[in-house]
Amino acid sequence: MALEISQQIVDAILEQSRNEYPDECCGAILGPVGSDKPLRLKPMINAAHSPTFYEFDPKDLLALYREADDNDEEILVIYHSHTETEAFPSRTDIAYAGEPGAHYVLVSTRKQIAPATEFRSFRIVDGVVTEEEVSITE
Amino acid sequence: MSIEVRIPTILRPYTKDQKAVTAEGANLSSVISNLDSQYAGLGERLLENGSLRRFINIYVNDEDVRFLGGLDAQVKDGDSITILPAVAGG
Numbered sequence: 001m002a003l004e005i006s007q008q009i010v011d012a013i014l015e016q017s018r019n020e021y022p023d024e025c026c027g028a029i030l031g032p033v034g035s036d037k038p039l040r041l042k043p044m045i046n047a048a049h050s051p052t053f054y055e056f057d058p059k060d061l062l063a064l065y066r067e068a069d070d071n072d073e074e075i076l077v078i079y080h081s082h083t084e085t086e087a088f089p090s091r092t093d094i095a096y097a098g099e100p101g102a103h104y105v106l107v108s109t110r111k112q113i114a115p116a117t118e119f120r121s122f123r124i125v126d127g128v129v130t131e132e133e134v135s136i137t138e
Numbered sequence: 139m140s141i142e143v144r145i146p147t148i149l150r151p152y153t154k155d156q157k158a159v160t161a162e163g164a165n166l167s168s169v170i171s172n173l174d175s176q177y178a179g180l181g182e183r184l185l186e187n188g189s190l191r192r193f194i195n196i197y198v199n200d201e202d203v204r205f206l207g208g209l210d211a212q213v214k215d216g217d218s219i220t221i222l223p224a225v226a227g228g
Contacts, residue, residue, distance in 0.1 A: 098193075100148055
């Protein structure tokens with residue numbers, strides 16, 4: 001298992017995480033159904049506006065699913081930032097992970113590692129976290 | 139009364155992998171009871187202590203049921219219900 005993703009999208013997510021600091025940022029990446037190629041970045045508003053929690057607004061969430069359906073796409077990646085801790089799923093992330101087919105990407109804006117960045121990907125299925133390789137393409 | 143209910147991936151083990159099922163009822167509460175009678179265990183994934191779960195979103199014809207009276211939300215023949223797990227975490 002691995003996540004293949006473009007440098008452009010990685011950079012855009014890291015920039016979003018810095019722009020929204022100290023709040024957590026979040027979003028999704030859509031790709032053609034069955035392709036496992038996350039191509040279309042959809043930054044979302046963190047309705048919780050919080051440094052320790054994120055949530056897609058329920059109305060935006062439905063719109064995202066509808067848009068994906070209309071374009072024969074699916075939600076391949078769900079991402080969010082951790083502001084002060086490592087880019088690893090928290091207990092809350094695991095408890096609420098509702099998309100067993102998605103790559104869960106975490107980035108961290110924690111200062112201890114600046115200017116280095118963390119960009120990691122996981123599967124979260126039935127409460128079990130499995131890290132996967134991230135392959136960044138040009 | 140026939141209501142289409144769209145089931146998210148994570149709950150499809152309850153519906154034999156069906157993406158959409160049909161249910162009956164005049165309001166959301168009775169639709170959920172009807173769903174649970176057809177697909178045992180599904181109701182508990184939607185309700186907690188008799189209330190809608192905080193991190194499950196249910197929509198009637200694209201409107202969040204939280205703005206339609208929650209479990210009392212009225213539904214009628216031909217309506218479509220969509221269930222989506224919240225995308226949330228810490």
